[in-house]
Amino acid sequence: MLTAFNGQAQFFKKLKKKIDQKVQQTEKKIENKIDKGVDDLLFGNDSVNDASPIVKEESEMVEFKDSMYYDNQSTFKTYSKFDFTPGENLLYFEDFSNVLIGDFPTSWHTNAGTEVVKLEEFNEKWLKLGAGSRTIVISEIANNLQSDFTLEFDFVYDFKMDEYAFKRHFDVILSDLEDPYSYLSKPYKGNFYTYLRIGAGSGGGGKGAILYKKTTSRSTYASTKQPHAVLSNKTAQPYQKHHVSIVKKDTRIKMYINSEKVIDMTQAVQPDVLYQTIRFASNVSPANQHFYISNIKYAGQVEIPTSLFHNDSYQAHGITFQSGSASLNPESYATIKAIAREIENNPENSYQIIGHTDSDGQYDDNITLSRKRAESVYNVLINDFNITPDILSIDGVGDTQPLTNETTATAKAINRRVEIRKI
Numbered sequence: 397m398l399t400a401f402n403g404q405a406q407f408f409k410k411l412k413k414k415i416d417q418k419v420q421q422t423e424k425k426i427e428n429k430i431d432k433g434v435d436d437l438l439f440g441n442d443s444v445n446d447a448s449p450i451v452k453e454e455s456e457m458v459e460f461k462d463s464m465y466y467d468n469q470s471t472f473k474t475y476s477k478f479d480f481t482p483g484e485n486l487l488y489f490e491d492f493s494n495v496l497i498g499d500f501p502t503s504w505h506t507n508a509g510t511e512v513v514k515l516e517e518f519n520e521k522w523l524k525l526g527a528g529s530r531t532i533v534i535s536e537i538a539n540n541l542q543s544d545f546t547l548e549f550d551f552v553y554d555f556k557m558d559e560y561a562f563k564r565h566f567d568v569i570l571s572d573l574e575d576p577y578s579y580l581s582k583p584y585k586g587n588f589y590t591y592l593r594i595g596a597g598s599g600g601g602g603k604g605a606i607l608y609k610k611t612t613s614r615s616t617y618a619s620t621k622q623p624h625a626v627l628s629n630k631t632a633q634p635y636q637k638h639h640v641s642i643v644k645k646d647t648r649i650k651m652y653i654n655s656e657k658v659i660d661m662t663q664a665v666q667p668d669v670l671y672q673t674i675r676f677a678s679n680v681s682p683a684n685q686h687f688y689i690s691n692i693k694y695a696g697q698v699e700i701p702t703s704l705f706h707n708d709s710y711q712a713h714g715i716t717f718q719s720g721s722a723s724l725n726p727e728s729y730a731t732i733k734a735i736a737r738e739i740e741n742n743p744e745n746s747y748q749i750i751g752h753t754d755s756d757g758q759y760d761d762n763i764t765l766s767r768k769r770a771e772s773v774y775n776v777l778i779n780d781f782n783i784t785p786d787i788l789s790i791d792g793v794g795d796t797q798p799l800t801n802e803t804t805a806t807a808k809a810i811n812r813r814v815e816i817r818k819i
Contacts, residue, residue, distance in 0.1 A: 483695030489809035564597035736781035767792025
C-alpha cells in the first residue's frame, strides 16, 4: 500500500508541475499581448525595441500570394528609427561588376596594391584592403566633389575582433588639399581635414566609429568616438556585411552603421574653409587580415525638398534590393517612410508604384522582377505605414524606360529604381 501511495503522490506531483508550467506559459502569452497593446497605444505601430528582434507567432505572420516581401522582417524593422535618405542626384555607383577579378578599377588611383575579389558568402565582388597603409582616390568622386553630399558603402572584414592588431581601420577623408592625387603616401595631408573612421584595431585609434577634425589651431580641433556592436570584441563576427551611410550638410556630418546613427557633429568641418578633396585610406597591420568594401554610392542634392514629387513623379533611388531579387535592403526603410509621409499628407491623390530594372538580364525576367519589386514596396507601405490600399497600384516595366542609355555601373544604378507616380 505504501508503494502504491508513493507512486500516486509522484504522479500528482508531476501532474501539478505540468499544470503550473502551462499556467505560466498562458500568463506569459497574455502578458506579452497586453504589453504589445500598451506599446502600440503609447508609441504607435512603428514602435520597435532596436535591441531585440521582432518575433511573431506563425499564425500572426502575413503571407502575400505571388509577392516577394522582404525576407527578414526583423532585420528590416530594426531600421524603423533610421532617418538617412540619400541625395536625390546619384553621381557615382560602384559594385565592381565591370571589373575583372584580380584587377583594380582603371579610373581609380592608389599608392599601394589592392585587387577586386569575389566573396562567395555574398556572391558579390569586393575591393580587398590588406596589410599596410594605402590611399585611394576615386576619380569620379574626387573630380565631382559636392559641397553637400551623401556617401554609402558596404564593408566586411575577415578577422576576429579579439585578435590583436595595432592598426586596423578604414577612413573617409575630407581636406583642403587642392590636388587629390598628390601626397598619396600621406592621406591626411592638408591644413584642414576631417576623417571618418571605421576602427577595429587594438591601438592606432581603437575600435568604433570615429570622427577627427584637424585645423591650424588646436583650439578648434574636434573628435568623437562611438562604440558599436559590429566593432566590439564581444559581438563582432567576421564575414558579415555592414552598411555605412554618411551625410554632409554645411558643416554638419552624420554617420550611420547599419540602422544606428553613430556620429552627429554640427562643426565637423571648419566654417569658411573650402574642402576640395575626398579620399579613402586604410591601414591594417597584420599580414593576413583584410577589410573589403563594395556598393559605393555617392550622391548630391541633399536639400530636404518641400515635396518629393517633381512633375508628379519621384524616382526613389534610396530604395534598393538584394541583387537579382525583390528582397528590400533594410536601409531602404527611411526612403519608404518619407514616401509614406508624403502620401499621408496628400490622401486625395492616387499613386502608382513602378518598378524599373537595368538592362542586364532577359526582357521577360526583368518585367517580372520589376513588378515584384514594386509589389514589395506596396506591401511595406500598407503593412508598415498603414497606407490605404485603394489609392495604390503597381506596375513593372523592366528596362523599357531608362533614365540614361549609358552602360556604366553608375548608369545601371540610376536606371535600377522604384518610381512613385501621382495618377
